[in-house]
Amino acid sequence: MSHKTGWVVYRKNDIPRNQKxxxxxEEACSNRDIALKVIPYEEIQFxxxxxxxxxxxxxxxxxxxxxNRSVSPWLNxxxxxxxxxxxxxxxxxxxxxxxxxxxxxxxxxxMPMLPSKAVHRESLAKEVSGEANLKPFILKDPIGRxxxxxxxxxxxxxxxxIGGALPADLLHQxxxxxxxxxxxxxxxxxxxxxxxxxxxxxxxxANISYGGNSSFYELDNKEKELIKLVTNSIHLxxxxxxxxxxxxxxxxxxxxxxxxxxxxxxxxxxxNIADLFANYIYNEIAY
Numbered sequence: 001m002s003h004k005t006g007w008v009v010y011r012k013n014d015i016p017r018n019q020k021x022x023x024x025x026e027e028a029c030s031n032r033d034i035a036l037k038v039i040p041y042e043e044i045q046f047x048x049x050x051x052x053x054x055x056x057x058x059x060x061x062x063x064x065x066x067x068n069r070s071v072s073p074w075l076n077x078x079x080x081x082x083x084x085x086x087x088x089x090x091x092x093x094x095x096x097x098x099x100x101x102x103x104x105x106x107x108x109x110x111m112p113m114l115p116s117k118a119v120h121r122e123s124l125a126k127e128v129s130g131e132a133n134l135k136p137f138i139l140k141d142p143i144g145r146x147x148x149x150x151x152x153x154x155x156x157x158x159x160x161x162i163g164g165a166l167p168a169d170l171l172h173q174x175x176x177x178x179x180x181x182x183x184x185x186x187x188x189x190x191x192x193x194x195x196x197x198x199x200x201x202x203x204x205x206a207n208i209s210y211g212g213n214s215s216f217y218e219l220d221n222k223e224k225e226l227i228k229l230v231t232n233s234i235h236l237x238x239x240x241x242x243x244x245x246x247x248x249x250x251x252x253x254x255x256x257x258x259x260x261x262x263x264x265x266x267x268x269x270x271x272n273i274a275d276l277f278a279n280y281i282y283n284e285i286a287y
Contacts, residue, residue, distance in 0.1 A: 004285055007039045008067040009075065015040065018069070021262055021274060025067075028278030034285075037063075041070035046078055054082045065285055069259035071145060073097050085285060087237040088258055096239060096258035099142045099171045106253050109233045111226070113253040114176040114244070118142070121159065121168045128155050140171040145257065177244030177252055183217060184257075185241045186265060186273060189280045190231040194271045195219050196264045214264035226251055238277050 008025065010018060015038065022038055029036040045056035054062045065085040068075050077090040088096070095101050100118040107113060128134060134155035141149025151166060152175070153159060180200035186193040197217040219227075230241065240260030243251040262273045 003033055003035065004064045005035045005037070005061075006065045006067065006281070006285075007037050007063045009039045009041050009044070009070045009072075011070050012040045012042055014069075018261075020266075024266075024272065024274035025278060028272070028275040029281070032278060032282040034278070034282065036067075041072060041075075044075070046075070048078065054084070065281065067281075068093065071097055071143075071259055073258075087281065088239065089235065089237065092234065092236060092239065092256075093258050095234075096256040097143055097145075099140055099144075099255055100169075101142075102256050103171070103253070105234075106230070106256075109229050111229055111253045112250065114173045116171060116173050119170050119172045121166070121170060124170065124172065125159055128158055136175050138173045138175060139166055140173070141166050142169060142171050145259075146261070177246055177254075181245050182254060183243045183245060183251065184260075184264070185219070185227060185243070186239075186260065186262070187227070187231070187236045187241060188238050188273075188276050190236055192219065192224065192227060193273060193276055194265050194269055196268060198264065214268055216265075216268040223251060237280070 006029065008022065010022075015022070026036045026038075047054055047056050062082070062084060065087065066075075066079050067087045068079070073090065073093040076086045076088065076093040079086040080090045086093075095105050103113060103116045107116075124139075136155065137153050139151045139153055139159070144150065149166060182198050183195060184198060185195045195217040196214050198214045200213070227241065230236070238260070240257035242254040242257065244254050246252055265271055265273055
């Protein structure tokens with residue numbers, strides 16, 4: 001294979017906390033004669049018309065591929081339209097970065113999950129004020145990530161107190177699953193690369209960024225078969241699938257992470273997730 005170039009796109013404020021993964025990925029790509037460059041999302045200017053080069057503010061030739069970890073699905077879409085391979089695909093990026101769409105797609109393939117509905121704050125406020133016996137529930141920002149934009153709501157207090165913490169369009173779910181416990185499964189090229197159990201004794205969210213602990217997790221055959229529901233239906237380049245765990249130990253789909261964080265995996269195992277991903281990229285762009 002001739003020398004290839006690639007871009008990995010992050011938002012500027014996400015680069016420092018992802019530096020270890022970036023370093024690992026750059027090294028793994030370099031070992032395969034792939035030059036990988038970190039591009040801040042905020043610096044990209046993309047020509048949408050066909051009569052000019054794709055990237056307006058970069059003198060160099062367009063890259064052979066783009067890894068978009070900036071949580072901006074539009075960039076995956078226009079990159080693909082320009083004929084440049086993007087990881088993940090535009091479809092996967094769009095589904096992963098909208099929890100409403102992700103739940104609709106995964107429900108359609110038979111994935112177990114909590115009862116979930118897309119709501120607008122206005123209609124929900126009327127429902128809450130008019131119903132005396134509502135139980136606590138969860139509201140999520142459909143495009144939030146990393147545990148942000150998730151609120152546990154007490155119906156007695158209503159939803160006005162959340163103010164600007166959440167947008168008008170929301171994902172509504174009942175409280176479910178074991179509190180402060182979830183499972184993240186890493187997928188590369190539709191194959192399971194590893195899994196991490198995350199637990200928190202202090203928060204209903206199990207995210208590491210909210211003080212949760214993590215440990216490597218061995219999937220059983222039933223759990224592996226559940227993942228096949230996804231991989232038999234959608235091609236995933238590199239994602240994290242997050243699941244709640246119910247009181248019977250069964251998995252309930254929670255979300256799909258497009259720009260999935262990997263710190264808990266290399267903290268708890270010898271798996272070099274960046275090398276696995278780079279090897280997949282190498283095989284994808286070799287011809």
